[in-house]
Amino acid sequence: MQMLNASTTSPLIDATAALETALAQVAQPTAVCEVPIAQALGRVAAQDITAASAMPHFTSSAVDGFALRLAGARPAQRRLPVVATVAAGARDVPSLAPGAAIRIFTGAPLPEGAEAVVPLEDVEEADHEIILQSLPEEGANVRLAGSDQPQGAVLLNRCERIAPHHIGLLAANGVRNVGVFPPPRVAVLSTGDELTTAPLGPGQIYDANRPMLLALARAAGADVLDAGVLPDEQEALAERLAELAGLADLVLTSGGASVGGRDPLRPAFAAAGGTVAAWRVAVKPGKPILLGRIGRAAFTGLPGNPFAAFVGFHLFAAAQIARLSGRTTPPFAAFRGKANFAWKRRPGRQEVFPVRCLGTDETGLPLLERLGNGVSATLFPVSMADGLAVVAADCAEVASGQMVSWQPFSMG
Numbered sequence: 001m002q003m004l005n006a007s008t009t010s011p012l013i014d015a016t017a018a019l020e021t022a023l024a025q026v027a028q029p030t031a032v033c034e035v036p037i038a039q040a041l042g043r044v045a046a047q048d049i050t051a052a053s054a055m056p057h058f059t060s061s062a063v064d065g066f067a068l069r070l071a072g073a074r075p076a077q078r079r080l081p082v083v084a085t086v087a088a089g090a091r092d093v094p095s096l097a098p099g100a101a102i103r104i105f106t107g108a109p110l111p112e113g114a115e116a117v118v119p120l121e122d123v124e125e126a127d128h129e130i131i132l133q134s135l136p137e138e139g140a141n142v143r144l145a146g147s148d149q150p151q152g153a154v155l156l157n158r159c160e161r162i163a164p165h166h167i168g169l170l171a172a173n174g175v176r177n178v179g180v181f182p183p184p185r186v187a188v189l190s191t192g193d194e195l196t197t198a199p200l201g202p203g204q205i206y207d208a209n210r211p212m213l214l215a216l217a218r219a220a221g222a223d224v225l226d227a228g229v230l231p232d233e234q235e236a237l238a239e240r241l242a243e244l245a246g247l248a249d250l251v252l253t254s255g256g257a258s259v260g261g262r263d264p265l266r267p268a269f270a271a272a273g274g275t276v277a278a279w280r281v282a283v284k285p286g287k288p289i290l291l292g293r294i295g296r297a298a299f300t301g302l303p304g305n306p307f308a309a310f311v312g313f314h315l316f317a318a319a320q321i322a323r324l325s326g327r328t329t330p331p332f333a334a335f336r337g338k339a340n341f342a343w344k345r346r347p348g349r350q351e352v353f354p355v356r357c358l359g360t361d362e363t364g365l366p367l368l369e370r371l372g373n374g375v376s377a378t379l380f381p382v383s384m385a386d387g388l389a390v391v392a393a394d395c396a397e398v399a400s401g402q403m404v405s406w407q408p409f410s411m412g
């Protein structure tokens, strides 16, 4: 651990090492609570859930049509009497004799003896009989018991974030409750004398970061605590940080983390009992990130520039929230795309930039356009973007057609 010294700067920390440091500040949850599946959306499973029985439970029809018994049907026989009707949910299902048909509906139990179902649009219906165009294959349009999922199949993996389709699958299997980890508590605070909610005065701006970081943390599965805006005043900030550290698993701030004498975050952090694990990371934007702890809470101080705060969240805070939630940490920008731009840059910091997907190349790879031209103080280019792309610290040039790593917004 390095002690704070507001008057000095430290060398930039490599982004991979910074991520390890960020993750080292947070622990996997140990507590587990049981919730009804209707309340499980977005929570993280604390246990594997396996199927108590094979599915479907019984053999049924996959279409509205007519159940046939093929064994007894002569190839020449095209005209069959319809002797009964079986609807979905039917309890008393008659068995099917050779040479007859039973009208059946999608999901209805297949009558004993039936071997195939012919869709109703493939037959001609006359008075209480059907005329077949051809005989179906054995098993046609039949959903065999156990064919979708075996008994014991894993329906939901431990450490997986519960999505709407999991809830449907669990419900289909009769699972009512699921053990989940408690969501982490994330407190979000903005700092800066220039931030206001009132009509803007000279030199004032609205607070963009706090609403954005609260939304990002909530979307990542956290219970958020809106800790408001604090002026650049060390004592008040220290007091608030110490208080928040007692309430949250992770305290996220933005602003005031740079090197200037008016940047009060680091001295306030020290006064609140904070220990710095890393400060100033070789990422662009987002260099003045501070990672550490205050008491039992992890602390991540993001830069004030809104796009830098946005990037810092994606690179570090998102992974921290994932670990605190019990999720396995997904790597950032694991998707491949093709540069539809040429770009020369100064090596030194890993760089994250907004990209728009223009379509795909002949192999299906997304073609990416670089947006924003390196600005860190505005989120405007992100409004036109489909995701974030990243280039390594030593990258001096991206040629058009070169592969780049990126993260679509739809993937987190």
Ligand SMILES: Nc1nc2c(c(=O)[nH]1)N[C@H]1C(S)=C(S)[C@@H](COP(=O)(O)OP(=O)(O)OC[C@H]3O[C@@H](n4cnc5c(N)ncnc54)[C@H](O)[C@@H]3O)O[C@H]1N2
Pocket (backbone or CB within 6 Å): 190, 191, 192, 194, 195, 205, 206, 207, 208, 209, 210, 254, 255, 256, 257, 258, 259, 260, 263, 285, 286, 287, 288, 302, 303, 304, 305, 306, 308, 376, 377
């Ligand atoms: N001498 C140096 N100056 C700066 C350096 C440096 O290395 N040496 N780094 C620059 C970089 S890179 C960044 S990023 C910024 C970040 O500085 P801070 O984290 O201390 O942030 P502030 O100075 O408080 O604010 C920067 C900028 O962002 C605006 N801001 C702050 N909070 C919000 C908010 N909640 N919503 C919207 N906008 C916000 C603030 O008004 C400033 O314009 O430092 C560079 N300087």
Ligand code: MOO
Pocket (backbone or CB within 6 Å): 283, 284, 285, 286, 287, 288, 303, 305, 308, 376, 377
């Ligand atoms: O790192 Mo700053 O975040 O380049 O704008």
